[in-house]
Amino acid sequence: xxxxxxxxxxxxxxxxxxxxxxxESYSVITAENGExxxxxxxxxxxxxxxxxxxMPKMDGYEFTKILRQTNNNLPILMVSxxxxxxxxxxxxxxxxxxxxxxxxxxxxxxxxxxxxLRRAKIVNEHKIEIGSVVLDYDSLTVSRPGETQELPQKxxxxxxxxxxxxxxxxxRIQLMDEIWGADSETGxxxxxxxxxxxxxxxxxxxxxxxxxxxxxxxxxVKKV
Numbered sequence: 001x002x003x004x005x006x007x008x009x010x011x012x013x014x015x016x017x018x019x020x021x022x023x024e025s026y027s028v029i030t031a032e033n034g035e036x037x038x039x040x041x042x043x044x045x046x047x048x049x050x051x052x053x054x055m056p057k058m059d060g061y062e063f064t065k066i067l068r069q070t071n072n073n074l075p076i077l078m079v080s081x082x083x084x085x086x087x088x089x090x091x092x093x094x095x096x097x098x099x100x101x102x103x104x105x106x107x108x109x110x111x112x113x114x115x116x117l118r119r120a121k122i123v124n125e126h127k128i129e130i131g132s133v134v135l136d137y138d139s140l141t142v143s144r145p146g147e148t149q150e151l152p153q154k155x156x157x158x159x160x161x162x163x164x165x166x167x168x169x170x171x172r173i174q175l176m177d178e179i180w181g182a183d184s185e186t187g188x189x190x191x192x193x194x195x196x197x198x199x200x201x202x203x204x205x206x207x208x209x210x211x212x213x214x215x216x217x218x219x220x221v222k223k224v
Contacts, residue, residue: 002117002126003027003045007037007063008052008079017050017079020106021113034058038066043177045161046074048116050109053080053091061094068095075116079104128163131224133207135160142202149201154179158194162210162220171217191218 004026006017018028029044031037033055040046053060060078067074078091081102091099097119098112128135133144140156142149151159157179162170170178172188180186195218199210209221 002047003029004113005029005031005037005040005044005046005049007031007034007049007055007060009033009055010052013052020110021050024110026113032056034060034063034066037063041074042174045157045164045178048075048077048113048120050077050079050113051096053078053082053087060096061090064091064096065094073120075120077109077112077116079109128160130163130222131207133205135163144205144207151201155194155198155201158191159198159210159220162218163208163222166208166220166222169213169216169219174217 004021006014006021006028007030008014008017009032014030014032018030021028029040029046031040035058037049037051038058051060051063060080064076064078067076076096076098078096078099079102080087080091080099082088083101088099097116100109100112126137128137133142135142135156137156137160140151140153142151142156142159158175161175161178172191175191176184176186176188180190195210195212202208207222207224209223211219211221213219
């Protein structure tokens with residue numbers, strides 16, 4: 001299941017878009033502005049963003065600019081009441097992948113989303129490749145020639161998160177909120193236990209490594 005982040009300051013619009021997307025079997029997370037959207041991305045694996053332009057605190061242009069400055073190529077569909085060519089041009093200049101004007105045609109939006117996901121090779125692949133190693137999100141497997149390991153869901157999601165952002169440091173609390181949920185009663189020590197299991201499971205695999213960063217958390221390092 002692909003997860004879409006909807007960022008819009010209008011509650012009714014968020015509810016509408018959430019309902020439309022969920023009817024097509026997408027998982028949906030919502031945010032009221034760009035700041036909330038960035039926070040949501042720290043806690044969740046996101047496949048695509050549907051983004052309003054005019055929002056308080058941080059608008060869609062600024063959100064997109066920040067994302068692109070960090071070399072994040074996540075597909076973005078801007079949806080805005082701003083219809084002037086200059087507005088659309090600004091959206092594309094800061095890095096959006098597509099732009100629709102309100103009121104939106106729901107069927108057209110869904111077609112554009114499918115096209116963006118397909119273009120990003122997410123629909124057909126939903127995988128991470130590190131040399132000859134393949135992490136398959138749909139089957140929860142990590143494989144290399146001659147060997148395939150099917151991981152428990154939490155272990156796989158933890159490894160997938162780290163390897164989706166190689167070199168980025170994640171705190172235990174960030175990983176806890178992302179994988180187990182912010183409302184989970186499980187302690188952050190669970191993250192340490194699962195990291196230990198992953199290290200033991202892949203200790204002979206030379207393509208990647210999970211590194212502890214003293215006082216901060218963990219990061220994944222690609223070695224190929």
